[in-house]
Amino acid sequence: MQTLKQKIANKQPGIVTYGMTPPKITSTPEQIADIAEKQTDRLKDLRLDGLLLYDIQEEADRMERERPFPFLSTVDPGEYGERYLHRLNVPKIVYRCVGKYTEAELSEWIRADPERDRFAVYVGASSGKQSVALRLADAYPLSRRLNGRLTFGGVVIPERHAKHRDEHVRIVAKMNEGCAFFVSQATYNVEATKNMLSDYYYHCRDNGIGMVPILINFAPCGSAKTLEFMKWLGISIPKWLENELLHSHDILDKSIRLSQSIFEELLDFGLEKGIPVGCSIESVSTRKVEIEASVQLLAQLQSAIDRRLKPD
Template sequence: MAAPSAWSVPQLTYGITPPKVSMAEPRRRSVAAAQSERIRSLPVDALVVYDLQDESSRTDVERPFPFMRAIDPLDYALDYLEVPQPKVVYRSVSGHDAASLGAWLERLRSAGGATVLVGAPSRSQSVSLRLSDAYAVHEARSPDLPLGGVLIAERHAARGNEDQRCLRKVERGCSFFISQAVYSVIASKNLLSDLVYRCQDEGREVPPILLTLTPCGSKKTLDFLAWLGVEVPRWLQNELAHAKDILSTSIETSVAAFEELHDFAAQKGIRLGCNVESVSIRRAEIDASVELVERVAKILGR
């Protein structure tokens, strides 16, 4: 399933979330202008815009931060942001029907973007559209729209089949993958190793992968990462929780993790890039995301 010739899988991306629906329009424009100015200056190949969904059905644990609905990520990407980088826009498909998803995909395709389709956060949630159905809509309505998938090392640790899931998604049209936030080098190495050897056994190429790094600037953010299902090893939880500067410590840890995983991937012939998240409204964490991009860019030889 070929993507348009203009599309090249990015090696370094920057991920953001749209403003909340409750934010007044003038404030939305002000936020978008500030984000656009920052993004234009970054050495990134593409911008990732997330589609926020309420994941409370995935766990009985109380959410550390209340869920607040955000505006449509495609509306934000196309109507608010003014950046030269192509956009990779997430779409949570469970609350949509085939017709609305098809129109959404066609709009994104005409804008020269790419998408990552995401299913329901849990099997218990009632859905209008399953992820497999969404892939069928993509095939029928916008087969040349570059399609990405989500890769989760923690799911592989629990079920041992994320490598198989990855390749099934390749068969449905996915040409690249973006991971969940990475704090456990071992969990990510295990997944990459299983994936590369499965591809060797099946005579396949390993798809390009973007590992997601996200700054952690507070104990509450650390709790939120755990709530999302991100594995933060116990020793690292201790280091972050007791650090004099938790944000700086998380940056150093993330840089070291990516450097180790990048070296490991290079030895295995995996094209491994990075997606740096900036999903906080705190100025210090926004600045930290910029620092993280610049340091990862150096690892990538930029």
């Protein structure tokens, strides 16, 4: 079986990851350990290529609407993965919102464990108005220079492509800076994501560029409040789909079935064109029922991948 590093290097389709936000910084060590134990028990029997650990930043300046849930800082994702999630024997992919760190701080983290394969996703400022200590454009050469065994990726936003039509150009520019894979923002908009993948494919084909894996992110929605939070985050929810969720008898079950349908359409589109499409699953809610639904969705998307990629 190929490792995550090999799958990324070989530009394999079907990579599967799960994403989670570390506990709040106000949690006690005992509370953190208890949360980690529950998360480990949920995921330990699933076939994961990697675990995404998010690094969150305040984004109040990005949106005019009031945040539906309060912002609270969390435990450092690298520390959480190392200290509390060691029983999950899968690679940890640590997000770094680079604007939060000085060059010295990020350099220290990049240099750590130089003999071990590590993974990161570098994230830029949430808006042009955000004050940053380090620019995303500076993090890429820093990472390449300081640790060749740290495989890093970037973020893609299908909704941004729907507006500006240049997300595929951004992807290739980041690939030129060393990004070896990408993870999308959570999506329910199949058209925006498919348009982005299509432009990515034809741009790479016409310019002789090898495509790297793109993991499409999905998150179950279990309530109207979660739906509002998703919209605040910038996740595009088409009106027809919003109606389907809000007027369904079971919004959570409906969101799972819609997410699976969307992913299967995107996976088939990617396989047809040779785009290495994979998926990542998360829960944007801390409600137990939505977290458990995200695990159910992961298993279903893994099965969809198996049906298409496993030999008969």
